[in-house]
Amino acid sequence: MDLLDILGPMRIFGEKNATVDLKINFIAPHNLNPVRSTQQVEITPHYTLDNAPKMDFFVIPGGMGARVYAEKKDVIKKIKARVEEATWCMSICTGAGILAKTGLVDGFNMTTNKAAFEWPVSLGPNVNWIKRARWVQDGKFVSSSGVSAGIDAALYILSEWTSFAHADVIATKIEYSWHTDANDDPFADKYPYTRG
Amino acid sequence: MDLLDILGPMRIFGEKNATVDLKINFIAPHNLNPVRSTQQVEITPHYTLDNAPKMDFFVIPGGMGARVYAEKKDVIKKIKARVEEATWCMSICTGAGILAKTGLVDGFNMTTNKAAFEWPVSLGPNVNWIKRARWVQDGKFVSSSGVSAGIDAALYILSEWTSFAHADVIATKIEYSWHTDANDDPFADKYPYTRG
Numbered sequence: 001m002d003l004l005d006i007l008g009p010m011r012i013f014g015e016k017n018a019t020v021d022l023k024i025n026f027i028a029p030h031n032l033n034p035v036r037s038t039q040q041v042e043i044t045p046h047y048t049l050d051n052a053p054k055m056d057f058f059v060i061p062g063g064m065g066a067r068v069y070a071e072k073k074d075v076i077k078k079i080k081a082r083v084e085e086a087t088w089c090m091s092i093c094t095g096a097g098i099l100a101k102t103g104l105v106d107g108f109n110m111t112t113n114k115a116a117f118e119w120p121v122s123l124g125p126n127v128n129w130i131k132r133a134r135w136v137q138d139g140k141f142v143s144s145s146g147v148s149a150g151i152d153a154a155l156y157i158l159s160e161w162t163s164f165a166h167a168d169v170i171a172t173k174i175e176y177s178w179h180t181d182a183n184d185d186p187f188a189d190k191y192p193y194t195r196g
Numbered sequence: 197m198d199l200l201d202i203l204g205p206m207r208i209f210g211e212k213n214a215t216v217d218l219k220i221n222f223i224a225p226h227n228l229n230p231v232r233s234t235q236q237v238e239i240t241p242h243y244t245l246d247n248a249p250k251m252d253f254f255v256i257p258g259g260m261g262a263r264v265y266a267e268k269k270d271v272i273k274k275i276k277a278r279v280e281e282a283t284w285c286m287s288i289c290t291g292a293g294i295l296a297k298t299g300l301v302d303g304f305n306m307t308t309n310k311a312a313f314e315w316p317v318s319l320g321p322n323v324n325w326i327k328r329a330r331w332v333q334d335g336k337f338v339s340s341s342g343v344s345a346g347i348d349a350a351l352y353i354l355s356e357w358t359s360f361a362h363a364d365v366i367a368t369k370i371e372y373s374w375h376t377d378a379n380d381d382p383f384a385d386k387y388p389y390t391r392g
Contacts, residue, residue, distance in 0.1 A: 003206065004370060007237065010237055013235075038209025038218075039207050041239070115369055115371075147370035148347075168303025170384065174342060175341055175342035175343055177373055177382060
């Protein structure tokens with residue numbers, strides 16, 4: 001996984017002052033061994049996909065692991081069941097590829113990271129991929145662009161759960177220059193695309 | 197500790213493409229028990245202040261723990277020795293209070309978070325505190341403003357070690373809207389100060 005993909009949003013939702021009462025659980029596919037991020041730092045899972053309790057909010061980070069698990073049919077099947085039972089589902093960066101692979105977002109609007117746009121797109125030929133978006137909401141799904149954009153999408157979700165003013169207080173508290181407009185995507189033009 | 201204070205910068209320095217060959221070690225004051233961040237997520241230390249190897253680059257995050265350890269003379273003494281042996285030292289957010297308490301930055305320019313500016317300032321009466329700064333470098337010390345500003349300061353340090361163009365590639369890769377100018381501090385005016 002990418003370290004900031006998952007922990008950027010968790011900095012928002014884990015904040016006591018966020019006024020949302022979320023218990024953060026990390027879920028690994030098969031076992032509780034520490035999961036090494038692409039940036040060295042390890043995170044220890046609380047549950048596996050088999051024994052985790054029902055999640056109200058299911059978050060799918062990106063990173064090199066997404067590419068591995070997108071090809072594992074048994075893992076995708078279990079993730080699909082988790083996405084189905086959640087009230088909200090968020091993907092960050094190439095985590096969009098995993099979500100696309102479940103088939104649950106066929107016909108939905110989604111975005112993904114701009115540096116490696118083509119890979120998630122290839123997994124969701126029936127998804128309506130949005131190239132210029134910091135994040136996209138469609139129904140219960142919120143998909144963010146790359147890495148840091150997950151923080152913006154998390155603040156957006158927090159604003160939907162509470163209020164814009166409240167989410168802005170949290171952003172200000174962590175001195176994060178939030179892209180408050182989902183269409184404000186300064187990275188969309190930085191990479192060329194041949195398809196998608 | 198604050199989760200993003202420490203892991204935001206580690207996302208920059210831990211990146212394989214960062215082209216700097218850093219081994220990230222987490223150091224706890226007394227033992228190797230997992231350290232719970234203010235945002236629930238736990239990080240497991242690799243070393244204690246007593247048995248950690250010499251650090252070339254010593255990073256001091258903020259968070260509620262900073263307020264606890266700033267009052268522990270034995271811990272400050274050990275941190276002081278670590279700061280002295282490091283070639284570079286970075287503080288994030290209220291981590292500046294810990295650094296100030298060592299006395300090693302007396303007479304130096306520093307900044308700290310804007311939401312709780314007064315506490316670190318109270319620990320360093322002989323530090324020249326800069327109120328408007330995303331980050332400040334003075335000699336081997338780089339102090340960042342609150343939480344997210346640590347990512348900007350980390351990108352700045354990476355640019356000093358490599359080049360601006362290279363750091364900008366990393367910022368673009370993680371789709372982070374970097375404050376490339378240390379004086380560009382949109383949060384300085386958001387909080388009133390009565391002193392400092």
